[in-house]
Amino acid sequence: MANAPHGPASYFPTIEAKYGRTVDEWLTLLAATEQTKHAALVTWLKTEHGMGHGHATALVQxxxxxxxxxRA
Structure with missing residues (x-):
């Protein structure tokens, strides 16, 4: 499908189902952190929210x- 999400957005339905928040909620949380670097944001999602590495990386990217x- 030409309009199917690719890259990080392809993970979004699974992230929403597994972690109980919408992607927009996750993006709002990321924007509210003091972290600005990729690795620090991924670590924050993993340690503070129990997110898996791949899902955290997709949201941060x-x-x-x-x-x-x-984004679909």
Whole structure:
């Protein structure tokens, strides 16, 4: 499918189902942290919210570069 999400956005449905928050809620939380670096944000999601590495990385990649990724 040409319009199917790719990259980090392809993880979003699973992230929402597994962790009980919408992607917009996760992005709001990321924006509210004092962290600005990729690794620090991934670590924060993993330690503070129990998120797996792949899901945390997908959210952070999107958060730091939203214009690069299509979102359904």
């Amino acid at each position: 999107y958060h730091l570069n939203p214009e690069k990724w299509a």
